[in-house]
Amino acid sequence: MLILREPRVTLIARPEFVPPxxxxxxxxxxxxxxxxxxEFAGRLCYxxxxxxxxRTTADYLGNILRQGHGSVFEHAQYVLLLEGISRSCTHxxxxxxxxxxxxQLSQRYVDESTAAFVMPPAMQGDAELEATWxxxxxxxxxxxVExxxxxMRRYAAVEDRVHRRKMAREAARSVLPNGTETKIVVSANVRAWRTMLELRLGEGAEAEIRRVAVAILRVLQREAPALFGDFEIxxxxxxTEAGRVGFHKV
Ligand SMILES: Cc1cc2nc3c(=O)[nH]c(=O)nc-3n(C[C@H](O)[C@H](O)[C@H](O)COP(=O)(O)OP(=O)(O)OC[C@H]3O[C@@H](n4cnc5c(N)ncnc54)[C@H](O)[C@@H]3O)c2cc1C
Structure with a gap:
């Protein structure tokens, strides 16, 4: 059985600017x-x-962030593939x-009999807790599996094999725990990512989603430092790691 101890965050799409x-x-x-x-969108307004x-692009966007103008950040979208994340976390x-x-990966279609499980951060490092979990x-x-x-036996009369499997898996998944690994593609514009990150990096956020938020922030800060550089880990x-935003959007 595969046990995962941290999320994997992969950037799969970034914006392409076509300057007029x-x-x-x-x-x-x-x-x-x-x-x-x-920057183009902001400059168009005036x-x-x-x-x-x-101003450099970084200075220009820093000024917009300071002033709390969020709408120009809605034009740039980043798409991430998240793996090694639990079903409760994606919920x-x-x-x-x-x-x-x-x-998101469908538990109705995909066979989970070899699924991986995501160990909650709180369990990690304690041998007894880990073994029990x-x-x-x-x-x-x-x-x-049982x-x-x-x-499958109950629905043996269902001729369509794909449909029969789906009927079995959609009911059997009810016994899978929240810790079952899932995979999800998440797209969001910069304004939306910033709102999500501010909430989920906070000390009050649940430990796994906070860990995911930290990993997402690192990817986005590498991609676009002028749009995410005001966040601090x-x-x-x-x-454990948490983060705070430099320029809160009211
Ligand atoms: C620490 C923490 C604990 C939580 N605990 C719980 C819990 O116990 N139970 C629970 O159910 N949830 C819980 N949540 C989830 C929380 O209630 C929100 O659903 C989640 O944080 C998404 O926030 P949001 O709605 O602001 O985000 P988004 O949906 O991304 O919206 C962003 C902003 O857009 C605006 N907006 C979006 N949709 C609408 C709309 N339909 N109408 C008007 N304005 C809109 C709002 O200004 C909103 O803040 C928790 C979240 C956190 C961070």
Missing amino acids: AHLPVEWKGEASDGERIA MSQHNPAG ELVRHRAGFGYS IRQMEEAQAAY AVEQL YRMEDD
């Missing part, structure tokens, strides 16, 4: 396409493409609606 030739901006400094889209203050994640899109996951997985077998008293 008839409205050229006097860019200063290096920037990614996502950052340039936000027709300041000539960059009168000679919390998908509560973020505005600006988000999701596609692993045994419980093994028992749950065995229960799932339920699928029984249900720090260690809490219990030595």
Whole structure:
């Protein structure tokens, strides 16, 4: 049985800016396409493409963040693949609606008899807790396999094999624990990511989603430092990581 102890976050799509030739901006400094889209949108509002203050993209976006203007951040979208994340964690994640899109592994279609399980951060490092938890996951997985077998027998008369399996798996999944690993593609615009990160990096957030939020933040900060650089990651008293936003959007 595969036990996962941390999430895997992979960037699978980033914005591509196609600058309009008839409205050229006097860019200063290096920037990614996502950052340039936000700057372009901001400058359009005041027709300041000539960059009168000679600001770099990072300075320009920093100023917008400071002022709390969120809408120009809605034009740049980043798509992440999240793996090594539990079903209970994605249940919390998908509560973020505005600006988000999701596609998640289906437990009705996919066979979970060899599923991996995500060990909660609170269990990790304590040999007794870990051993008990692993045994419980093994028992749950065995229960799932048994339920699928029984249900396949019950629905033996259903001719369509794919449909029969789906009927069995959708009922058998009821015995799988919240810790079952899932995979999910999450797309969101920068404004939406910033809102989600602010909430889920906080010390009050559940430990696994906080750990996922930290991993997401690291990916997005590498991608677009001018859009996410004001977030700070720090260690809490219990030595786990949390984060705080520099410029809160009211
Ligand atoms: C520490 C913590 C504990 C939590 N505990 C619980 C819990 O016990 N039970 C529970 O059910 N949930 C819980 N939640 C989830 C929480 O209630 C929200 O569902 C989740 O954080 C998403 O926040 P949101 O609605 O602001 O986000 P989004 O859906 O991303 O929305 C962002 C913003 O857009 C606006 N918006 C979005 N949709 C609407 C709308 N329909 N109408 C008007 N404005 C809208 C709001 O301003 C909203 O803040 C918890 C969250 C956290 C961070």
